[in-house]
Structure formats: C-alpha cells, structure tokens
Amino acid sequence: MLSKLTQWIDTRRRERALRTHAVSDALWQKTLAGLPFLARLDPDDQLRLREMTSLFLAQKELSTAHELELTDEICVAIAVQACLPVLNLGLELYRGWVGIIVYPGEFVIRKTVEDEDGIVHEVEHDASGEAWEGGPVVLSWEDAQMTDGSDAYNVVIHEFAHKIDMVTGDADGHPPLFRRLHAPLDSAAWADVFDHAYDHFCAKIDAVPERRWARFERESLIDPYAADHPSEFFAVCSEALFVKPREFEAEYPELYRLLACYYRQDPARTGVLQTTAAD
Structure with a gap:
C-alpha cells in the first residue's frame, strides 16, 4: 500500500x-x-x-x-x-x-x-x-x-x-558505474581503456614541439586542456562524444565505444550499443 x-x-x-x-x-x-x-x-x-x-x-x-x-x-x-x-x-x-x-x-x-x-x-x-x-x-x-x-x-x-x-566523490575520470545501466562495463574495463587513452593523449601532448603548438591546438579534436587531469579528459571527451561524434569515433574508436556504452547513447550511429547488448 x-x-x-x-x-x-x-x-x-x-x-x-x-x-x-x-x-x-x-x-x-x-x-x-x-x-x-x-x-x-x-x-x-x-x-x-x-x-x-x-x-x-x-x-x-x-x-x-x-x-x-x-x-x-x-x-x-x-x-x-x-x-x-x-x-x-x-x-x-x-x-x-x-x-x-x-x-x-x-x-x-x-x-x-x-x-x-x-x-x-x-x-x-x-x-x-x-x-x-x-x-x-x-x-x-x-x-x-x-x-x-x-x-x-x-x-x-x-x-x-x-x-x-563527482557522484562518488572527487572527480577523477572514473564516473560511477551502475550494474542496471552499465553491465557488462565495469571499473576494470573502464580503467583498461580510459587510463590507457589518457596516458597516450598526455604523451602525444608532450611530444608536440613548441613551434607547432599553436597549430596543434587549432587542429586537435580533443582540447589539449584535457591532459591536465583524468577528470578533464573525461569531460572534454564527453563534449566530443555529443558534439562531434563521427570525428571522435574516427580518431578514438575505443574511447568512443567506452563513452557511448557509459552514456548509453551512440550519436555516431555505429551500432556499438546493439553489439554490446548481444555480447
């Protein structure tokens, strides 16, 4: 009652x-x-x-x-x-x-x-x-x-x-995962893709010569500011997922798949959510 x-x-x-x-x-x-x-x-x-x-x-x-x-x-x-x-x-x-x-x-x-x-x-x-x-x-x-x-x-x-x-505390680039929403995605799978992508992006930023920095900043799909912290990388990549999904998927396919599964949206229409559900 x-x-x-x-x-x-x-x-x-x-x-x-x-x-x-x-x-x-x-x-x-x-x-x-x-x-x-x-x-x-x-x-x-x-x-x-x-x-x-x-x-x-x-x-x-x-x-x-x-x-x-x-x-x-x-x-x-x-x-x-x-x-x-x-x-x-x-x-x-x-x-x-x-x-x-x-x-x-x-x-x-x-x-x-x-x-x-x-x-x-x-x-x-x-x-x-x-x-x-x-x-x-x-x-x-x-x-x-x-x-x-x-x-x-x-x-x-x-x-x-x-x-x-921030739902589970300090922003750290590892957003909360809920079994009813995100299975089979788990924290280990998230870290495997996200942390690797963040480290690779930071290394890419570090390798840009000073003389090419202005051009890189203009041409990079992901704002270089994303290298400041994993939380910024998550937020900047979230922007790209929704605003430039096709370009994001083309340049960062694994990261696109991860965020698409997290948000349960596939704005580039890759079919990734159907594939994940079948798995």
Missing part, C-alpha cells in the same frame, strides 16, 4: 513539474535550432529530452550574476544541454545540489593550492565554467552559446560531465 502511495505521489509531482515548467513549442524549436548536434536524436528521444528538460528546471535553481537578465531562453538552453548526457541514465545523477549560476562571460576563480613543498598559495584565473562537488555549477553564458558545432567545445556538457564524475 505504501509503495503504491509513493508511486502515486511521484507521478503527481512529475505531472505538476511537466505542466509548471513546460517548454513552449516556439522556444523548443528555437533551442533546437541553436544546438545543431541535437538533430541527431530521433523524434522520440527529442520528446524525452524535452520532458527531462522540464523536470530538470523543476529541480534546479538558476540565477545570474553581474546584472545578466535570467530569461527562459537561457534556462532552457542550459537545461537541455545538461540533460543530454543523462538522457538514458536519469536525473538521479544530478541529485544532492540545486544551484546553477550564470555569468555574462568569463569569471574569476580563486583557489588555495598547496605545492610540493607544502606551501599554500592563493591563485586566481579566468574560467568559462566550474563545477563544485556538492555545490553549484557556474557557467559563462557567452561560452554556453558557442554551440554551432564548428569544433567539439561545449562548456555545459563539460561541467555536467564533471558533476556526473
């Missing part, structure tokens, strides 16, 4: 959220037009993404800084990109925090860093996005609009990939 009551309450909450935070047809079409990589989704998946966007907006609190006006366009554009990675995983991966802060452009991050000698330094740098464990996601609206697909860059997907990575 209690289970049925809980299910009824959850259904009523879902229906209320879908009504209260419904995305109008006009705004939805405008949002899709600004995010061309969503055209790869079939109509049923786009419908599920639209519903998940409404549920996401019902659960999160968006605010702005530096006098940026919070509009429906901003809310929906950020929400739909945040929902794309968890379309087949569920919004449960975003539980435990509510805040999303949007700046007009880049913002300054101040951090305390301890060096190898144990000396603590106060450092600051400009950023286009930041995700805090147990805390908010901070985004540059200017960067969040860089979505024409000319490269693999997507700050919203990047920061929400960090949020997924």
Whole structure:
C-alpha cells in the first residue's frame, strides 16, 4: 500500500513539474535550432529530452550574476544541454545540489593550492565554467552559446560531465558505474581503456614541439586542456562524444565505444550499443 502511495505521489509531482515548467513549442524549436548536434536524436528521444528538460528546471535553481537578465531562453538552453548526457541514465545523477549560476562571460576563480613543498598559495584565473562537488555549477553564458558545432567545445556538457564524475566523490575520470545501466562495463574495463587513452593523449601532448603548438591546438579534436587531469579528459571527451561524434569515433574508436556504452547513447550511429547488448 505504501509503495503504491509513493508511486502515486511521484507521478503527481512529475505531472505538476511537466505542466509548471513546460517548454513552449516556439522556444523548443528555437533551442533546437541553436544546438545543431541535437538533430541527431530521433523524434522520440527529442520528446524525452524535452520532458527531462522540464523536470530538470523543476529541480534546479538558476540565477545570474553581474546584472545578466535570467530569461527562459537561457534556462532552457542550459537545461537541455545538461540533460543530454543523462538522457538514458536519469536525473538521479544530478541529485544532492540545486544551484546553477550564470555569468555574462568569463569569471574569476580563486583557489588555495598547496605545492610540493607544502606551501599554500592563493591563485586566481579566468574560467568559462566550474563545477563544485556538492555545490553549484557556474557557467559563462557567452561560452554556453558557442554551440554551432564548428569544433567539439561545449562548456555545459563539460561541467555536467564533471558533476556526473563527482557522484562518488572527487572527480577523477572514473564516473560511477551502475550494474542496471552499465553491465557488462565495469571499473576494470573502464580503467583498461580510459587510463590507457589518457596516458597516450598526455604523451602525444608532450611530444608536440613548441613551434607547432599553436597549430596543434587549432587542429586537435580533443582540447589539449584535457591532459591536465583524468577528470578533464573525461569531460572534454564527453563534449566530443555529443558534439562531434563521427570525428571522435574516427580518431578514438575505443574511447568512443567506452563513452557511448557509459552514456548509453551512440550519436555516431555505429551500432556499438546493439553489439554490446548481444555480447
């Protein structure tokens, strides 16, 4: 009896959220037009993404800084990109925090860093996005609009990939694996492919001569920033999976297969999920 009551309450909450935070047809079409990589989704998946966007907006609190006006366009554009990675995983991966802060452009991050000698330094740098464990996601609206697909860059997907990575603690490039979602993928299989790919990418970065660095940075599908830490490699590769899937699969086939199986999406339409299910 209690289970049925809980299910009824959850259904009523879902229906209320879908009504209260419904995305109008006009705004939805405008949002899709600004995010061309969503055209790869079939109509049923786009419908599920639209519903998940409404549920996401019902659960999160968006605010702005530096006098940026919070509009429906901003809310929906950020929400739909945040929902794309968890379309087949569920919004449960975003539980435990509510805040999303949007700046007009880049913002300054101040951090305390301890060096190898144990000396603590106060450092600051400009950023286009930041995700805090147990805390908010901070985004540059200017960067969040860089979505024409000319490269693999997507700050919203990047920061929400960090949020997924943080579900089990510090972001380390090893996101949580759930048997009901990810079997037969396990932590050993993840490490075998991901850690090897990260080490290979770092070695590739180290081998670039200084005189060729600018050209490499322009031409590399994966932003060299990904070499900073395994968590950044995971987030940057997540961007590439959704924004430039065919190019990503062509250049990094094993890594594409791994992330496609993790997110349970195959945007390059390689058939990898059917093959995995058959195995």
